[in-house]
Every structure is written in structure tokens, then in C-alpha cells.
Amino acid sequence: MAERNNVQVTPVQIEEQRSWMAQVRDMKERPRTYHIVTYGCQMNAHDSEKLAGMLEEMGLQPAEAREEADFVLFNTCCVRDNAERRALGNVTWLKEVRKQRPNLMIGVCGCMVQEPGMAEKLMKQYRFVDLAFGTSNLYRFPELFARAIEQRRPLVDVEEEDSIAEGLPVRRLRRDAAYLTIMYGCDNFCSYCIVPYVRGRERSRRMEDILREAQGLKDSGVKEIMLLGQNVNSYGKGSGTDFPTLLREIDALGIERIRFMTSHPKDLSDELIQAMADCRHVLPQFHLPVQSGNNEILRQMNRQYTREVYLNRVRSLREAVPGIGLSTDIIVGYPGETEAQFEDTLSLVDEVGYDSAFTFIYSPRTGTRAAGLPGQIPGEISTARIQRLIALQEKRQRERMARFMDQTERVLVEGLSKRSDRQVSGKGEHGISITFTGDETDIGQIVSVRITGQKNNTLLGERIQLA
Numbered sequence: 113m114a115e116r117n118n119v120q121v122t123p124v125q126i127e128e129q130r131s132w133m134a135q136v137r138d139m140k141e142r143p144r145t146y147h148i149v150t151y152g153c154q155m156n157a158h159d160s161e162k163l164a165g166m167l168e169e170m171g172l173q174p175a176e177a178r179e180e181a182d183f184v185l186f187n188t189c190c191v192r193d194n195a196e197r198r199a200l201g202n203v204t205w206l207k208e209v210r211k212q213r214p215n216l217m218i219g220v221c222g223c224m225v226q227e228p229g230m231a232e233k234l235m236k237q238y239r240f241v242d243l244a245f246g247t248s249n250l251y252r253f254p255e256l257f258a259r260a261i262e263q264r265r266p267l268v269d270v271e272e273e274d275s276i277a278e279g280l281p282v283r284r285l286r287r288d289a290a291y292l293t294i295m296y297g298c299d300n301f302c303s304y305c306i307v308p309y310v311r312g313r314e315r316s317r318r319m320e321d322i323l324r325e326a327q328g329l330k331d332s333g334v335k336e337i338m339l340l341g342q343n344v345n346s347y348g349k350g351s352g353t354d355f356p357t358l359l360r361e362i363d364a365l366g367i368e369r370i371r372f373m374t375s376h377p378k379d380l381s382d383e384l385i386q387a388m389a390d391c392r393h394v395l396p397q398f399h400l401p402v403q404s405g406n407n408e409i410l411r412q413m414n415r416q417y418t419r420e421v422y423l424n425r426v427r428s429l430r431e432a433v434p435g436i437g438l439s440t441d442i443i444v445g446y447p448g449e450t451e452a453q454f455e456d457t458l459s460l461v462d463e464v465g466y467d468s469a470f471t472f473i474y475s476p477r478t479g480t481r482a483a484g485l486p487g488q489i490p491g492e493i494s495t496a497r498i499q500r501l502i503a504l505q506e507k508r509q510r511e512r513m514a515r516f517m518d519q520t521e522r523v524l525v526e527g528l529s530k531r532s533d534r535q536v537s538g539k540g541e542h543g544i545s546i547t548f549t550g551d552e553t554d555i556g557q558i559v560s561v562r563i564t565g566q567k568n569n570t571l572l573g574e575r576i577q578l579a
């Protein structure tokens with residue numbers, strides 16, 4: 113892979129993109145509506161908010177359904193094979209829609225496009241795609257979009273620069289809660305993971321830019337921010353600052369609720385744990401991916417911690433922040449994983465007692481070290497293992513949730529419950545979904561709720577008035 117450059121996009125370059133936005137807005141023949149289909153993680157969801165912001169600046173309106181839009185953009189993920197296949201399947205389906213609507217424009221962007229060989233594949237096998245671009249040049253979307261409209265033949269643009277762009281328009285999905293990216297990329301090269309290849313090397317935004325954005329969010333009424341990065345714990349590395357310092361600075365702004373993700377266990381310092389305990393607005397919730405409970409598998413995964421170190425970090429977190437909500441990511445069926453090694457994962461899950469866990473069957477990604485390893489685990493074995501893991505996690509989760517009975521949680525209401533329009537739901541401080549009686553007027557409000565029961569992964573409660 114070619115050497116990548118780390119580039120801070122200049123204000124002049126952002127101005128150039130603004131003038132491309134104005135040019136598109138003035139075009140007579142251009143798409144009027146857009147729909148973005150987003151796959152993958154919160155980073156991608158936030159990228160889609162930036163893309164939507166730029167599209168609206170270019171005069172396009174959002175369309176509810178992709179079939180109705182003049183421009184459909186697929187913001188893709190390539191972390192697992194099925195996410196990639198789903199995205200390509202949906203892109204192909206749209207080719208049929210275009211037979212009825214020849215002016216429909218189709219775009220593909222995000223991690224999948226940045227994957228080695230994917231740009232060529234799109235050009236050869238998906239020639240009906242009008243525009244494809246990666247993650248590094250997202251800030252140049254207005255220019256690429258303008259060119260794609262003008263030239264009316266496929267345009268593919270993938271760069272190898274690891275850019276940081278400030279000052280792009282953003283159309284946020286929620287008014288009460290917002291994503292705030294603090295860093296991009298990853299240097300860890302876990303053996304199974306394609307992210308460092310498609311998102312580039314770690315690079316942190318300047319603290320003053322982050323604080324300005326956080327202050328702006330607070331001023332606009334945002335109650336909760338989620339700080340984002342592939343490995344937030346290494347924020348500022350090599351630049352004289354660090355994540356605990358940033359967390360304390362953001363906390364001092366007085367935003368009501370602050371969360372962050374994702375944290376690599378090897379970089380979880382005592383200073384960060386202390387900052388969590390000290391910061392009034394940082395919520396008692398921590399996502400700490402473990403991936404496996406077996407030391408040999410962790411070594412092969414290049415995770416750079418042991419089971420013992422991980423458990424020690426969990427203990428420290430629980431001592432500093434009693435009752436903290438803990439969640440994790442776990443991969444089963446890593447190449448060569450034996451039954452005994454898998455059982456180490458089960459025993460770790462039992463010992464920790466997570467409030468939630470995202471469990472995955474290992475998915476080989478071309479170009480990563482693990483993809484070429486012998487001992488790939490047959491699907492039926494991985495499936496049986498993940499079922500055992502999920503059953504154990506669900507049991508532990510139910511037991512953990514019992515600690516909230518009769519306790520008060522403050523819930524930021526996200527919307528009406530899926531089951532009833534006389535109920536609302538949102539997340540409590542510990543990151544667990546809570547449902548209670550309410551209506552649309554509660555959406556975006558923080559409500560105190562006494563927990564009265566639990567159903568599946570959700571806590572049930574009733575609103576209370578605090579004295």
C-alpha cells in the first residue's frame with residue numbers, strides 16, 4: 113500500500129468547495145432531491161450528516177424513499193462481508209429503477225470504495241454508478257458531484273490522503289443529540305480489521321476546533337454529544353495533549369450529557385478513568401471491545417492486551433464509577449479458534465457481566481493478515497458458538513439489569529416507542545434503552561424515570577417528578 117499523507121484541509125480549499133456548492137445550486141439541469149443510504153458505524157452515520165449538509169447547501173431536498181429521489185447515495189461499510197454484499201445488492205437493484213427513470217443519479221461512497229481494488233471493480237462491473245468516492249476526499253464531494261452532473265459519465269475518485277476538513281455544512285439527524293468526531297483513522301492494525309487500510313492513519317482534530325464545535329452544539333440546544341473516533345483513547349498522541357484533557361475541557365463547557373466511543377483497552381489509562389469519575393457531565397457508560405477472552409487469540413489478533421489486563425481495567429472502571437454501564441464487541445470463530453479458546457470467551461463474558469454486547473462471526477477481509485491464516489472455522493461451528501455466546505450474554509444482561517429496579521434514570525427521549533404511540537423510549541445515563549408512558553412532546557427532553565421492570569434488552573419505567 114502506498115505511503116499516505118496526513119493533510120489538514122486549508123480554509124481556501126473549503127472555500128473552493130463552497131463555490132462548487134453554489135455552482136450546483138445554480139445549475140438548471142440537476143437533481144432536486146436526494147436520499148442517503150447509510151451502512152455501518154456511527155462514524156459513517158456522521159459522514160452521512162455531512163454529505164446531507166453539503167447536498168442541502170447545493171439546493172437538494174431530502175426524499176423519504178430512495179425510489180423517489182433524483183440522487184441516491186450509498187455510504188458504505190466494508191468491515192464485514194455481508195455489509196458489503198448488501199450495499200452492492202442494493203446498488204444493483206437501483207439499476208432497475210433507473211430503467212424507468214433515466215435521470216436518476218447513483219453515487220457510492222465510504223469505506224468500501226476506499227478498499228484496494230474496489231474503485232476498479234465499480235468502474236468495470238457497476239458502470240451505471242455515476243459517482244464513487246472514498247472517505248479521504250469526502251470534503252471534495254461538491255466538486256465531484258458538480259463534475260458528475262456535467263460530464264454525464266461515471267466518475268470515480270479515490271485519494272490516499274488522510275485529511276482533516278473543518279467547516280463543512282452538516283445536517284444533523286437529531287436536534288437534541290449530536291455526533292462529534294474528535295479523530296480519524298487507526299494505527300492498531302488488528303489482524304482481522306480493514307479499518308486502518310480504508311480510514312488511514314490516526315489523526316486528531318485540533319482541540320480548539322473540537323471545543324468550538326461542542327460550544328456551538330450546546331448553544332443550538334444539543335443536550336447530548338457522542339465523541340467519535342476509531343480509538344478515542346489515543347486522541348492527541350504525539351501532539352502534547354490527550355483524551356482525558358479533552359474530556360475535561362468539553363465537560364467544562366456544561367453540555368448536559370457526554371458519551372464517547374470507541375476505546376481500545378490497551379490505551380485505557382488511569383488518567384482517563386479518573387477523568388470519567390471527575391467529569392460531571394460524562395455519563396457512566398463505557399464501550400470496551402474485548403473481542404476474545406483467550407490470550408493466544410488476543411495475541412494473534414494483535415490486540416496488545418491480555419485477558420488479565422482487560423479484567424483489571426474493568427475492575428478499575430467499576431471502582432472509579434460504581435454501577436457503570438459496560439458494553440463490548442466480541443468476535444467468534446477467529447481462524448484456528450479451538451473449543452477451549454472459545455470457552456475462555458464465554459467465561460470472560462460471565463465474569464464481566466456486560467450490559468450489552470455486539471457479537472459477530474469472524475468475517476475474512478481481503479488484505480488483512482487474518483484472511484490468509486489457515487484454520488478458517490466452518491460456518492456451522494461459528495454459528496453454534498455465537499448462539500451459545502448470545503444465550504449467555506442475554507442471561508447475564510437480564511441479571512445486570514435487575515440492579516436498576518426502583519432506581520431513577522434520566523432518559524433523553526429519542527422518539528415514540530415502536531410498539532405503541534402512547535409510549536416513548538430513549539437511553540438512560542448507563543446507555544440502556546428505557547420505555548415509559550409519554551407522547552411526542554417528550555421527544556428531545558430529559559425525563560426522570562423510576563425503573564419498574566424489564567423486557568428483553570429494555571428497561572420499563574414510570575415518569576417521576578424530582579423534588
Ligand code: SF4
Nearest residue numbers: 298300301302305307
Ligand atoms: S482498533 Fe483494531 S478493530 Fe478497532 S479500528 Fe483499529 S484496527 Fe480495527
